[in-house]
Amino acid sequence: MDPHLQAMVDAQAKAAEGQPPPPLDALPPEMVRVGYRMQRKASDQNPPQAVDVRDLWVAGGAGEIPARLYTPHGAAAATGGLVYFHGGGFVIGDLESHDGHCRRLAALAGVRVLAVDYRLAPENPFPAGHDDALAAVKWAFDHAEDIGFDRSRIAVGGDSAGGNLAASTALALKSDPERKVAFQLLLYPGIWPEQDTASRQALDGPILTKQAIAWFDKCLAAQGHPQASRAFLGKADCAGVAPALVVTAGYDPLKDEGRDYAQRMVAAGVRAEHVEYPGLVHDFFLMSDISPAVGEAVKETAERLKAAIG
Template structure:
């Protein structure tokens, strides 16, 4: 059963749309959609830990410097495990602000420093710009580990939704990089982009993530006809052996739940340590809506605790 507090929120939003129907996504400029998403998610997450220090900085992207934010948990020593984190939003929306509370909870609960990366977004920067930035920023984190307080032997990548896709893609890209060996990958309701439609993509149209939104994100990204589409469409990855161990988190009311579960199974079949945790009563994007239901805080605490164990 859907968490009753999320059910109430969704019903309230549906009622509001009855009174004021929204235009199609294609009829709105991306910046307007980004601003609306930022405003909504910030309003739903105003009680994140404040004892986590946050510092804005610039890191190396694929075509020059890009913005990032380094979160340092209270009481951290000069060196801690590190998580390079990529926000979700279909490769089109989302930023450092939408995910600020979530990254604070990850840092506070795991004891790891978190480097949130503001990679370039489509449609202004179509595929593979975001993937290239994610890879470059992760390499930068390894190469500048001493500066940002990362233990280079305990660096993970992570992300939610589209950010989970980026994290999984980076893990594959760095599999054979002996100088930059990832310790872990944290994949939160990841968009694996399966080769064939899953049952959950077929049967679920929302809540939160709708078929129309998925189609718009895919159109903006413009990856499907690119020669390197396999970097995003991870359902086509034939060999997963040797990638970093993973935690895959899914939500019961999420069109992406089956592909996340299946990716964890494929990792295990390839001999990779992979745990799959499902929250059957929750929805896509739940980590960013901590003020909606206490269930989010519980899931966030469990996820951060798992990250802490994984990074030692």
């Protein structure tokens, strides 16, 4: 593991000695969300400032939902655009937890980023978040001129659960001639395979633990739902979906499903690239202050995004 991240993990373990955290089921979801937001903002306090930020409302699956538009300073009237969905197991995370990350993507790739604050489980069980994601991407296409997006260069992206939302939305729109997704940016995506991968079985943390994954699954309540295939993408037909970059981390339970999804896209004739950072951990894109290795990974990812839609 990257030594800086190892030091962070060790410090967290030492701080928890003798005081094991209560089970997630014992805490109100909002308390977990506040803790996550504080933790992630504390590890990313120096995002680029050369970005204009505007809060707005976009279409969701059951009414308008909040969103945030990031525009690099000096951007042309129309640029490539990334509709971005934050991670957090469909339960935690928000515009604030991922603010620095979205600023960084916009600034380094030179594209506009529209971050979407989709509805969270368990208050809004499946498929609320997926409905919001699909509606928001359709809204971005239909209002591209209003937000400075070039309709021919609109990508979807997200990290962890947000990567699931992005991939699911790209699959839903692959046959829509009016809304042709140009690219997928899938950062350690949760593909939610029907059977646990080797990495899900072997790795219990750091960052993403088996307890957390089980809690996310329970809150989402997608298992057995008539539309469950929108979240469980292990058997999705990838033929015709947009080109993709899939980024995984070596110390992440989700690494195998991300790799496998990239391989399935390639097998279906899709131009997909898989990049793994073997020394990094789940959620590393939100930890720029922790390790220089994160900054390098972010730059390399942003370069690929720029090449795709910049």
